[in-house]
Amino acid sequence: MAWLFRQTGLSPLISAAIGLAAGLGGTLVFMLPLNFCTFEAERPTLDLIFGLLLIGVGLALTLSAAAWLVRWWRGRGQSQPAAASSQPGAFRGKIMPWLLLAPTLIILALFLYYPSLDTFSLSTQLARLGARRSAFVCVDNFTRLVTDQSYLNSLALTLVMSAAIVMIGLVLSLLVALAAYQPVKGARVYRTLLIWPYAISPAVAGVIFLLLFNPVGGIINYLLNGVGLPSVPWLNNPAYAPWAVILASVWKSMGFNILFYIAGLQNVPKDLQEAAAIDGANAVQRFRHVVLPLLSPITFFLIITNMTYAFFETFGTIDYLTAGGPLSSTTTLMYRIYYIGIQNNDLGKAAAQSIILFVMVIGLTVLQFRSTGRRVTYGA
Numbered sequence: 001m002a003w004l005f006r007q008t009g010l011s012p013l014i015s016a017a018i019g020l021a022a023g024l025g026g027t028l029v030f031m032l033p034l035n036f037c038t039f040e041a042e043r044p045t046l047d048l049i050f051g052l053l054l055i056g057v058g059l060a061l062t063l064s065a066a067a068w069l070v071r072w073w074r075g076r077g078q079s080q081p082a083a084a085s086s087q088p089g090a091f092r093g094k095i096m097p098w099l100l101l102a103p104t105l106i107i108l109a110l111f112l113y114y115p116s117l118d119t120f121s122l123s124t125q126l127a128r129l130g131a132r133r134s135a136f137v138c139v140d141n142f143t144r145l146v147t148d149q150s151y152l153n154s155l156a157l158t159l160v161m162s163a164a165i166v167m168i169g170l171v172l173s174l175l176v177a178l179a180a181y182q183p184v185k186g187a188r189v190y191r192t193l194l195i196w197p198y199a200i201s202p203a204v205a206g207v208i209f210l211l212l213f214n215p216v217g218g219i220i221n222y223l224l225n226g227v228g229l230p231s232v233p234w235l236n237n238p239a240y241a242p243w244a245v246i247l248a249s250v251w252k253s254m255g256f257n258i259l260f261y262i263a264g265l266q267n268v269p270k271d272l273q274e275a276a277a278i279d280g281a282n283a284v285q286r287f288r289h290v291v292l293p294l295l296s297p298i299t300f301f302l303i304i305t306n307m308t309y310a311f312f313e314t315f316g317t318i319d320y321l322t323a324g325g326p327l328s329s330t331t332t333l334m335y336r337i338y339y340i341g342i343q344n345n346d347l348g349k350a351a352a353q354s355i356i357l358f359v360m361v362i363g364l365t366v367l368q369f370r371s372t373g374r375r376v377t378y379g380a
Contacts, residue, residue, distance in 0.1 A: 018066055026062035030054040034124065037138035046143045123352040129345035141352035150328065151336070151353070158332040161242055162310035169250040169306055170299065173257030178287075180258065181265045191262060198255030202313055206320030209248035210235075213321075238329035241322050245330050248321060249314050257302050264298040265291070296376045303372065304365055311361050333357045 031054065037043070038051025091097050123141055127134035145151045180191050197205070212219050213234035221231040234240045268291055276286045292299075315334045318324060324331040324339060331339065333353065341350025 018070065019063070022062045022066035023059060026059035027055055029058040029062060031058075033121075034138060037136075040138075043138070044143075046146065047139055050139050050143055119351045119354060122347055123355055125348045127347040127351075129341070129347055134348070137348065141349050142356070145353070145356070153328070154331050154333050154336045157242070157329070158311065158334075161246055161314075161330075161332060162307060164246050165249045165253070165310040165314070166303060166306045168246065169253050169257060170302055172250065173254050173302075174261050174295075176254065177258045177261035177265060181262055191258075195255040195259050197252055198259070200252070202249075202252055202316030203320050205248050205252040206317040209244060209251070209317075210321050213244045235322055236326055238327050241326055241329050245314065245318055245321060248317050249310065252317065253306055253309055257306070260298050260302060261295065264295045268294050300368070300372055300376045304368060307364060307368075308361065311357065 031038075031051065034051075034054075036051075038047045038054070124136060124138060125134040126137045176194060180187070180194055184190065213221075215221065215231065215233045215236050218234070220234065225231060232240060234244045272290050272294075273286050276290050281289065311332075312334055314332065315338065318330050318332065318335050319338075322330040324335050334357065337350050337354050337357065340346050340353065
């Protein structure tokens, strides 16, 4: 860290002092609230490994924050505040912006930041819903998940279903958007009808598809019987129930995807397609080499938003459509958190699993930015 800060122009002594302070802070940021419980003699080896992992994460966070602050401070001295203050819309004082932000910051602190910190505290306790007392259990709520086969099954199920929802949803949405983009009579009404499913809640989508896939009186089985095919136990068979949830979730999110894809298609320059057609490219080649690269920013944005939707917002659809069954075949991580925390009254385990889900989604999002985000084409 002394060498890193030295690159910003600071003296080695000051750089080393900042690095030392950040390093000590990173070691204590997680261990101090836990009272270093992971390093107690009676703790298993898995707790020790988890404690070392927390120290590594804390070090990475504090040292990265310190490096960013140093670079920001050094760059601040090279800026021109006089020129910035003369720009239209700039505040002359420093108090007025904070006064305008205060209502939003207070609401975020009360209803977002404080509950988040309380969730971290709750994840280290043996807490029951409605119980007056709780017991500190260190990181047992986290480490025990490694050997919990039902949790590992829910983790694998969540990844598979989320990938299916994202891929199937984007492909179908793009195909429908291409059809809706064509110059047809009444196109505005047609596009509005395509978008309206996004306006309903996931719970309503679950109820709608419950009427469609009901094994006894569902419309899908009625149509299958009408053409001579046997009924399918959509919601009673573990092999079919996940697909019912996937189809309901895809239908729910398609309106959002179609809206953005239609907007993206409207911004594709027609002269590029005409130039490709003059060069001999057919419709498929023009779509692959001209339209798709220009739609990559929208596709990348939709991958992130659909992934977040698949992990979190499918809870209402699952609750009304399958209730996590049959045989836990649709119990995703989000639904499992609800089941553990509300149905089983185990708030500590539910808090720990919610933190893991949150970290996992952030990790996947960062991975998308580092991999897919670099191949996004902006502009022509």
